[in-house]
Amino acid sequence: MPSLPDMATPNVTELAAGRRGASRDMLAEVPDLKPAFFEWLCRMGDTTLILGHRLSEWCGHGPALEEDIAIANTALDLIGHTQMWLNLAGEVEGQGRSADDLAYLRDAMHFRNALLVELPNGDIGRTLMRQFLFDAWHHEMLGRLEGSAVTEVAEIAAKAKKEVAYHLDRSSDLVVRLGDGTEESHARMQDALDILWPYTGEFCTGDAVDAAVAKAGIAPRPEDLRAPWLAFVGEVLEEATLDMPQNGHAQKGGRQGRHTEHLGYLLAEMQFLQRAYPGAEW
Amino acid sequence: MVTETLPDTATVRAWLDEVPDPEIPVISVTDLGIVRDVGWQGDTLVVGVTPTYSGCPAVAVIEFEIEAHLRARGIEEVRIERRLSPPWTTDWLTDAGREKLRAYGIAPPVDGTAQDVSTLRAARMAGGTNLVVECPRCGSGATEKLSQHGSTPCKAAYRCHECLEPFDYFKCI
Numbered sequence: 001m002p003s004l005p006d007m008a009t010p011n012v013t014e015l016a017a018g019r020r021g022a023s024r025d026m027l028a029e030v031p032d033l034k035p036a037f038f039e040w041l042c043r044m045g046d047t048t049l050i051l052g053h054r055l056s057e058w059c060g061h062g063p064a065l066e067e068d069i070a071i072a073n074t075a076l077d078l079i080g081h082t083q084m085w086l087n088l089a090g091e092v093e094g095q096g097r098s099a100d101d102l103a104y105l106r107d108a109m110h111f112r113n114a115l116l117v118e119l120p121n122g123d124i125g126r127t128l129m130r131q132f133l134f135d136a137w138h139h140e141m142l143g144r145l146e147g148s149a150v151t152e153v154a155e156i157a158a159k160a161k162k163e164v165a166y167h168l169d170r171s172s173d174l175v176v177r178l179g180d181g182t183e184e185s186h187a188r189m190q191d192a193l194d195i196l197w198p199y200t201g202e203f204c205t206g207d208a209v210d211a212a213v214a215k216a217g218i219a220p221r222p223e224d225l226r227a228p229w230l231a232f233v234g235e236v237l238e239e240a241t242l243d244m245p246q247n248g249h250a251q252k253g254g255r256q257g258r259h260t261e262h263l264g265y266l267l268a269e270m271q272f273l274q275r276a277y278p279g280a281e282w
Numbered sequence: 283m284v285t286e287t288l289p290d291t292a293t294v295r296a297w298l299d300e301v302p303d304p305e306i307p308v309i310s311v312t313d314l315g316i317v318r319d320v321g322w323q324g325d326t327l328v329v330g331v332t333p334t335y336s337g338c339p340a341v342a343v344i345e346f347e348i349e350a351h352l353r354a355r356g357i358e359e360v361r362i363e364r365r366l367s368p369p370w371t372t373d374w375l376t377d378a379g380r381e382k383l384r385a386y387g388i389a390p391p392v393d394g395t396a397q398d399v400s401t402l403r404a405a406r407m408a409g410g411t412n413l414v415v416e417c418p419r420c421g422s423g424a425t426e427k428l429s430q431h432g433s434t435p436c437k438a439a440y441r442c443h444e445c446l447e448p449f450d451y452f453k454c455i
Contacts, residue, residue, distance in 0.1 A: 077337045081336055163435075165398055170431070
């Protein structure tokens with residue numbers, strides 16, 4: 001468990017009160033913040049990394065050429081976001097680890113991605129439903145992060161949000177088309193929604209790490225994203241003639257390093273090269 | 283001791299006009315609007331470059347090519363700095379760059395149409411989009427979007443109803 005920052009330090013409040021600064025300045029003033037900030041950056045970067053990898057599994061297998069390309073493009077954007085988040089994580093940690101080191105040289109228990117993104121793709125309907133549920137959260141989150149007290153976080157968010165607007169537009173469009181499509185596509189989308197729904201609660205459930213970065217003005221409290229996320233998702237699901245599950249149970253643990261069995265298999269493939277040939281580059 | 287005069291930044295910028303985008307070689311990095319600033323820090327030339335898309339594989343190649351080109355021009359110390367903020371927008375494409383794109387068969391971005399989620403959605407619910415993208419071949423405005431995602435992250439796939447040719451649209455961001 002990382003040690004938490006001293007909440008009584010006046011500088012934290014000052015930084016959170018609208019003064020924006022570089023991460024090194026923030027950490028110089030509030031050194032205790034480092035473990036939580038690093039952990040939080042890994043949560044962002046690992047989540048985009050694992051989803052990016054899952055999406056890349058569709059490359060060459062998409063149901064239509066345009067969709068195949070769209071999924072690969074989305075995966076590429078997410079890997080790009082990963083580079084920015086994990087680079088910053090490495091800088092904040094200060095141990096000389098690069099984004100690649102963090103991506104390829106950690107085992108499952110050190111990953112901090114939400115569980116939703118490590119779930120197997122299933123059929124294209126389930127992949128799109130997962131993407132939609134994630135995109136709606138991602139877009140809202142990045143919007144809030146544009147106002148982060150840490151300059152680098154705000155800059156990454158502003159850059160990523162422009163791309164994620166396209167992701168969300170596409171995934172909402174397809175959820176509506178397939179939900180309000182044929183009997184078969186409707187049934188599959190409802191099925192996907194029911195299966196994935198319990199994994200969405202984790203995105204809006206905070207812990208001590210989230211509280212620490214929220215207190216410092218780096219990121220919003222996860223709970224604050226729940227209402228706008230639900231409102232957007234509810235509107236699209238209604239248009240898609242799909243029933244929002246009433247089950248409030250949330251599967252949690254990924255953001256703390258407790259994963260499903262699926263992550264290990266994913267990492268075995270993603271990290272194969274670095275494990276077989278340590279330090280390989282091209 | 284030989285005192286060399288360092289080239290001024292206008293000269294350097296003119297040299298950068300010669301560096302092509304690796305994926306769309308008809309336009310240069312300056313046409314693309316990604317060279318944010320050029321300046322000397324002592325004997326080191328610092329070039330600020332803004333990435334287009336976060337995951338664009340061309341970004342690393344572009345940085346490498348800028349450096350290689352400037353070294354070939356005799357500049358010994360070059361440092362490329364990535365400037366994330368403000369984020370790149372297609373509004374920064376130069377007018378000359380837009381015409382080169384069109385001549386190459388890619389419809390240039392229609393300015394100021396980088397859309398947020400609600401306007402994208404509103405347009406879709408109203409039955410498509412009111413954005414008119416002219417066919418780069420025949421100039422017709424009777425075109426149709428096939429997919430928001432084209433052969434690279436920066437392009438969308440379109441089709442012309444007039445000349446029936448498919449084409450790429452450099453979509454706004």
